[in-house]
Amino acid sequence: MKLILTYLKPYRLPALLALILTIAEMGIDLVLPVMLAKMINEGVLHQDLSIVMYWGTIMIGISLIAFLAGLANSFYGSFAAIRFSSDLRTDLFNKVQNFSYRNMARFPASALVTRFTNDIRQIQNTLFMGMRIMAKAPLTIIGSIIMAFLLDAKIAVVFLITVPAALIFLFWVLKKAGERFNTVQENVDEVNQVMQENLSGMKLIRAFVRRKHEEKRFKAANRKLADETRNTFRFVEASMPLLLVIMNATLLFILWFGHRESVAGNSSIGDVVAIINYALRISIMVSTFTFITLAISRAKASVNRVDAVLSADDQKPLIAGLSKKIPLTGSIEFNDVSFAYPDKPQKVLNRISFKIKTGERIAIMGTTGTGKTTLFELIPRLFDPDEGVISIDGSPVTEYDLTHLRKSIGFVPQEAMLFSGTIRENILFGKENATDEEMEQAAKDAQIHDLISNLESGYETVIGQRGVNLSGGQKQRISIARALIAKPLILMLDDSTSALDTTTESKLLKALDKYECTTLLITQKIRTAKNADRVMLLDGGKAVGLAPHKELLAQSGLYQSILESQAEGGALRERQTMD
Incomplete structure (x- = not known):
């Protein structure tokens, strides 16, 4: 009543x-x-x-x-x-x-x-x-x-x-x-x-x-x-x-x-x-x-x-953000961060610590359930950690205005999510007031512009609910264009190139070089990790390695086993023989 x-x-x-x-x-x-x-x-x-x-x-x-x-x-x-x-x-x-x-x-x-x-x-x-x-x-x-x-x-x-x-x-x-x-x-x-x-x-x-x-x-x-x-x-x-x-x-x-x-x-x-x-x-x-x-x-x-x-309330609501709106440069630091999802006692991340410098491209790898996606979700504060501090540019994320923080981050989820409407509307979802030139450039960098241009209605092509009339790779590239159009200072790609062929993925990663942003890329592909500045290896909710590809290969047995499983064992054996 x-x-x-x-x-x-x-x-x-x-x-x-x-x-x-x-x-x-x-x-x-x-x-x-x-x-x-x-x-x-x-x-x-x-x-x-x-x-x-x-x-x-x-x-x-x-x-x-x-x-x-x-x-x-x-x-x-x-x-x-x-x-x-x-x-x-x-x-x-x-x-x-x-x-x-x-x-x-x-x-x-x-x-x-x-x-x-x-x-x-x-x-x-x-x-x-x-x-x-x-x-x-x-x-x-x-x-x-x-x-x-x-x-x-x-x-x-x-x-x-x-x-x-x-x-x-x-x-x-x-x-x-x-x-x-x-x-x-x-x-x-x-x-x-x-x-x-x-x-x-x-x-x-x-x-x-x-x-x-x-x-x-x-x-x-x-x-x-x-x-x-x-x-x-x-x-x-x-x-x-x-x-x-x-x-x-x-x-x-x-x-x-x-x-x-x-x-x-x-x-x-x-x-x-x-x-x-x-x-x-x-x-x-x-x-x-x-x-x-x-x-x-x-x-x-x-x-x-x-x-x-x-009347549904969260058992643990987000800590209210402060009003800091200074431009971000993109350095990220996790200091003894632990997190468990509500109603689930097991920790997904357990006292994880690392530092990422501004402009670095970090490939994140690990077996299923090691907390890769959870790590992504903590940066734009979709959740707050149970313990520890997450900082951007040296300041805890809780000190930033929440809207300002999230608008500085480009996020491409693991499952490409498109909305009913035109391709133009889906890309402009990332920046509503973007010009046609900005939209087309983002699509070009995402390696989807040529395909869109060949469609009868071009960018005005209507896509079905959740992009049902597009392939997985097409949906991924439109999702990436949606993130790129805002020119984020931190770009997070959650296994967002999994449906792309080697050539297209290589062109995409090369196009990202001109973006002045810190890039975090969750991937299962060693060939993708090779192109990163450093590779972060997660295991059991902890960062067990953070180094360039060659160094990590020499240090980590887990990383060697991942490489072995991806038909690159020949290259590993060759390196071992040379050593």
Whole structure:
């Protein structure tokens, strides 16, 4: 409830107007049976047509007013609900944009998509219903009971027994349904996850001929969702027969007792008809509570799921950066740095120390899981270390303005990530205000310009989601161009040339020579490491070597084994023979 009130606050005026109009519409609806009673008692029973016309005209007039109030209510209610959901979706997006990797692991992409779509839409629809129907239902029930008592307390006393019994039962249904709908939404997450994996991995599924397996997996998730949804709806809708029994029993009692009282002269026929009208209104509104229960139960589950994302806090937030914005030169130092990912006790980096001079090109090598990518992530402060200090140009990274720090770094991730849009938009992602000349030069240096120029639409070529219509090497080179266009002072390439052939990679590395930046290059290729100023060898989260290729080859058995494994053993044996 707090979440809804917070986001509805800016639109409290239209929401309030919607509620006022609902009350006005409801008030007119409650007055109509009284006017009908007067028409019957004073006009019909006395065969006075003028009285019938008089009250009939008034009833038509105020019914028209109620109709207009309903239209205005829908306008203001929809305005508030749509703006509410827009603001909520925006804040949810901003929250996810600032998520740490810990929270990204906690909330899979498929689950977040469900929250952005199904959950917020459910909250929006329920909020609109709240201003249009939900507020009207309880007020109509209460108002009808009061009006019935004003007309004839002896007949209306039945409402004090049947209505509370019906409402208590409905609240119990609401509680149970909320738990069930939370499970339904979790099943929606599961279906979305299977769909997302299949759409992104279609080529791999076909390559391994796993289509039937994936069909079975989707059918199982879809069937689970369908079964849970069906059972939940059946549970809620099963309340309808019991409610109808209670309300029909109320109507039968009013008809029987009202007839008895009117024959005895204790009640007028018009009053009995009016009370029957109120009973029908109560019956309709109690029945409506079944659908309201469905909506509230689903909305409650959705609110909890959205709120879980908005209130998600990191166990270890980033240390607030200071305001230092002086230009960087690019020297990097790690001093006894240790790091373990949240919720994982094992250290990925363990008291690692090294120094990199401005303008150096460092190749980083090591076996899988030795912390190469983690080392990269600590420099732009995607994480802060658990122990030790990381410095750039002699100052701890925590002293730099975070935006300034990250804009000084060009980062190409291990998995080339492209966005839906044109090639131009993807390259300019690195520098929004870059000129065409800067964009083309970055593409040339990344060895992708010629390929782009040969495309029918050139840089305006639209690429599919995640670059699905491009090869791995093409995606890597566009990602590198995106980093180069900003002319970073520190360039980090996380195995970003793995899909390039030897010639293209050689041209790329040569083009990087003209960039005045410190370059860190994670690679698995000895031939790439040879071209670096020094090679850093990681093992077990520690830097076990940092030296030029030849020196490291002479010092490190691990480096020798890597060279041996890459079919360059002949060169090693030749060197050993020469020694």
